[in-house]
Amino acid sequence: MTMTSEIDLTSSAAKRVAAIAERQGKPAILRLAVDGGGCAGFQYRFELAEGADKDDVTAERDGVTLVVDTVSLDLVRGSSVDFVENLGGAAFQVNNPNAQSGCGCGTSFSV
Known part of the structure; x- marks a missing residue:
């Protein structure tokens, strides 16, 4: 497990993860992975994790x-994970400087 400044978690996202984890009785650990697919080529996948794998990169806040x-990190390096609430709903959002295009749903991107 390596600490990095290559990816960041906003305080809004940290607060939401903590609330979800507490409600589900799980550790406050959010896993971000990138899968092939989605309407733009790649899609973000979020889930609560029990822990970090030995080759995972980690960031901590609050x-x-x-x-x-490490494979997903190549596609999201320099990104920030935020939690956004607006008229369209509430969701985790990745502000990814590597994404050349995205889609309307905000969960899919291309590089």
Whole structure:
């Protein structure tokens, strides 16, 4: 497990992860992975994790840990994970400087 400044978790996202984890009785660890697919080529996948794998890269904020596998990190390096609430709903959002295009749903991107 490596701490990094290559990816960040906003305080809004950390607060939301902590609330979800507490409600589900799980550790406050959010895993971000990138899968092939989605309407733009790649899609973000979020889930609560029990822990970090030995080759994961991690970032911490306010007692919450964000974990990313090294393959996904290549696609999200320099990104920030945020939690956004607006008229369209509430969701985790990745502000990814590597994405050349995205889609309307905000969960899919291309590089």
